[in-house]
Amino acid sequence: MSTSPAVQDNFAERLRFWRTSQKLTQKKAAVLLGIDRAYLSQIERGRPPGNALRTRFLLLEKASSIKASPNVGARYNLRLLPVLSWAQAGEATEYGEIPADWDERVPSDVSDEKAFGVRLRGDSMEPRFSDGDVAILLPSLAPTNGDIVVANLKNEGVLCKIMHVQLDKNLIVLSSYNPAYPPMERHRDQFNWMFPVSSIMKQLRRK
Numbered sequence: 705m706s707t708s709p710a711v712q713d714n715f716a717e718r719l720r721f722w723r724t725s726q727k728l729t730q731k732k733a734a735v736l737l738g739i740d741r742a743y744l745s746q747i748e749r750g751r752p753p754g755n756a757l758r759t760r761f762l763l764l765e766k767a768s769s770i771k772a773s774p775n776v777g778a779r780y781n782l783r784l785l786p787v788l789s790w791a792q793a794g795e796a797t798e799y800g801e802i803p804a805d806w807d808e809r810v811p812s813d814v815s816d817e818k819a820f821g822v823r824l825r826g827d828s829m830e831p832r833f834s835d836g837d838v839a840i841l842l843p844s845l846a847p848t849n850g851d852i853v854v855a856n857l858k859n860e861g862v863l864c865k866i867m868h869v870q871l872d873k874n875l876i877v878l879s880s881y882n883p884a885y886p887p888m889e890r891h892r893d894q895f896n897w898m899f900p901v902s903s904i905m906k907q908l909r910r911k
Contacts, residue, residue, distance in 0.1 A: 715758070720748050722765050725811070736764060784809040787821035787838055793854065794862040797896040799843050810838060814902050818843040821905070822854050822862070828880040829864055837906050839864060841899040848900070853878075855898035857890060867898070 723733040730748075734741040737760055747753050753761070787808040788796075796802040799818065810821055821838045829852075833839075839854050847853045849869045855878070856862045865878035865888070876895075879887040 715753055715761075716748050716750050718765070719744075719753075719761060722761070723748075737761060783812065785812050785814070785819050785821050785840065787823055789823055790825035790862060793822045794856065797856065797858075799897060810840075810905060812840055812903075814840060814842065816842040816844045816902075819902070822864075824864055826864075828882050828885045830882050832881050833864070833904050834906070837904050839904055840902040842902050843897075843899045845900055847898055852901040853898050854901060856896040858894050858896055860894075864901070 723730070726733075728736070730744050731741045734744040737744065737757060739757060747757070787810055788802065792803055802820065808821075808823075812819065812821075819840060819842055821840050824833060824837045824839055825835055827835060839852075841854055847867050849867065851867050852864070853867045854862065854864045855867075863878065865880060868877040868879065869875075870877060870889075874892050875889060876892060876898075877887050877889050
């Protein structure tokens with residue numbers, strides 16, 4: 705997850721925001737970070753972190769699917785984006801049909817006012833992306849060659865793939881990171897919608 709410069713400049717606040725957004729006690733956060741709870745408490749009060757801790761924290765922060773209250777997100781110049789389930793994304797044949805009764809929201813600093821998240825299902829994008837991760841989509845931007853996209857195809861439902869535009873511009877090849885899934889070739893007319901993925905929020909705890 706990207707953050708504003710103000711948050712980047714204050715490691716203590718950034719760490720505390722991550723921990724509280726994840727609903728972690730200092731003890732549990734310290735275990736994830738591989739440090740002592742007392743040391744974590746000192747860091748949150750302003751003690752400069754070591755390089756090893758900073759690196760571990762940045763990896764955890766980037767991998768987190770953060771759930772925060774609106775007032776927490778606003779403090780860090782973030783806004784809460786709605787998240788669709790995989791089934792909801794498959795039922796919406798156009799942006800205007802996307803349901804407004806969101807069950808989940810995640811904070812983000814993307815500028816696209818139409819941005820929303822989709823919780824991924826399946827293993828076609830493993831090992832990079834996994835079942836349960838959240839893809840942040842940018843409906844206001846047209847996807848370009850090589851982008852990771854989430855697309856809704858007529859009579860096929862929703863999928864997450866890597867998009868490759870063919871020479872005639874009307875044929876799209878959709879490929880997966882998982883080699884078990886062969887590339888798919890589809891005509892542009894077969895898509896209800898296709899939006900580029902801005903970022904992926906990793907799910908740390910598997911159900």
